[in-house]
Amino acid sequence: MLSSPPARAVGKTDARKPSGTVATLWERADKRVLALVLVLGILVAVGGYTEPDTFLRVNNLRNILTQSSIVGVVAVGMTLVIIGGGIDLSVGAIVALSSVWATTVATQEYGFWGILVTGLLVAVGCGLINGLLIAYEGLVPFIATLAMLASARGMAVWISDGKTQRVTVENAAVTDLGLPDARVLGIPPLVMIFAGIAILGWLVLNRTSFGRRTVAVGGNPEAARLAGIDVRRQRLYLYVISGLCCGIAAFMLTVFTGSGQNTNGNLYELDAIAAAIIGGTLLSGGRGTIVGSVLGVLVFTTITNIFSLNNLQSDVQQIAKGAIIVAAVVIQNRTSRTAAET
Template structure:
C-alpha cells in the first residue's frame, strides 16, 4: 500500500526518470553535463511561469494572459534598460507591471464574476495588442552600456558553472514551496480550490486571495520576460506566443488538478522538466518541429488520462 501511495504521489517524477533513461539509450550524449545544463536553462522560463500558474490552477482558475504579459514586460524592461535606468529600478518596475496586469485579471474575475478563462483570454488579446502598439511591431534593444552589460548576466551569466536562469528558477521554487506549504496564504489557496463556498463561509477573503494569486502569476510571467529579454539582449513583440499552453501543460503533467485544491509546486517543476527533456530529445534526434508538437500533445493527453483514471479508481 505504501509503495502504491508513493507511485501515485510521484507519477510525474517516475515518468521523467523513465523518459531520461529511454533518451539516454538512444543518444549517449544526452546525459552530458553541458546538455543537462542546457535543458535546465531552456526549462527555466517555462518553469517560472508555470509556478505562478500553479497557484492560479490550485484555486480552480486559469491564466491565459501570461505569454502576453511576458512580452509586454520584456518590452518595458528593454526600454528602461535602454534608457540607462538603474538595474534594480528597471527590474522592480517590470515585475510590478506584470503584477498589476495579473491583479487586474484577478479583480475582473473576483468582483465582476467573469469566468477566469474569458477574463484572461481578453487580457491575453489586449496585452498582446498593447505590446505591439508600444513596440510598433519592432524589437526593442537594451543598448550597450554598463547597465545593459549587468542586465545581460540574468540570461547569460553563471555562478559556479550554473546558469543564472537556473539559479533564479531554484530560488522561485523555494519561495513558492514555502508559501504553499508553510503559510496561511498557501492554506487559503488550497481551501478555495477545494470548495470556494466553504472557504468563504469559514472567513477567508476569497476575492483578496484570488487577486493576489493572479498578481503573483503576472509577476512571475514578468520575471520570465526579464530572463528571456536578457538572453536575447532585446525584447521581441511576438515573444511568449504559446507559453501559456506550455505552462498549463507543466502544471498538469506535475499532477495538479485542473479542478483545483490539489497539487504541488514540486510536481510543476518536474512537469516543466518533462517538457524540456522531451523537446531536447526530439531536437537531438532531429525530429521535425511539426512532429514535436504532436508528440508534446500526446504526452500531455496521456498525463491527463492517467490522472483521470487515478481519480476514478480512488
C-alpha cells in the first residue's frame, strides 16, 4: 500500500523558503542588480582598505558620483536604445559637437539659456538624423551611428578650430554649477541632474506604454508590428531620446570643465555600452534595466578612482574594464542558453 505524503503543520510555512514580504521582495528582485550592488560593495571595501585616508572621504565619494553623472546620463539613453534593438556609437562625438557649438562666441552672447538650448538642439538634431537613417532608410544602426560619429567629431574640430573654447566670465552662472563647493542639500547639482534623468528613464521604461513598446520592438520587431506598434516611429523616438541625453551630458560637461572641446566625450560610447551590458541589458535587445546601467557606471567609475588613488596606469584600468565586459557577456550568453533549454 502506498504511504501518504507527510502532513504539514497547519499555520506553518515551508522552512526552505522565506515567507511574507521578504519572500516577495526576493522573488521580484533582479539578481543581476543585486550582484552589481555586491560588486560595488566589494570595491568600496577594497578602496577603503588600500587607501583608507583618501577613498572614504566625503569629498572623494562626491567626486566619484560627479564623475559618474555625465557618462551616466548618456548611459540612460544608450540603455533605452539597446533595449529597443539598436546601438549608438555616436554618443561621445555628439557630446563633443554639442559642447563646442554651445560655447562658440556667437552662442555665448545669449547667456546661460543660449548655451543650454543650443547644446540640446544640436544633440537632438543628431539623434533625429540617426533615427531617420535607421528607422526610415533602413541603415544598419552600427553603420549609421558610426557615420555620425565621424561627422560629428569632424564638425566639432572644424567649429572649434581644434582649440578649447572657454565659457566667458559673463556666463559664470554656467561654471558656478560645477564649482567644488556647489551644493543643493549637500549634493552636487550634476549628481542631482543624473539622479533625475535616471529616475525619469526608469519611469518611462517600467511605467509607461512607451517602455512596453520599446521592449516589444527590441524583443521581436515583427511581432511588435503585427501587434499594431509603429516600429519605425518607436526606433526614431529612441534615437532622439539618446540625442537628448547627449545634449544634457554636454551641458553638464561644459559646467564641469568650464569649456567646450572637440575631445569631449571621448570613448563615452564604450563606457555607456559597457555599463548597460554589465547592468544586464541584452545586446540583442528586449531586456534591460536603468538601475543596472546606473550601477554599471558607478562600478566603472569606482574602479577608475581606486586605480588612480593607487597610482596604477590607465592601461591597467582599460584591461580591467575589458575583462569585466567579457565576463558580463559570457554570463549573459550562458544565462540565455539556460533559459532557452528550460
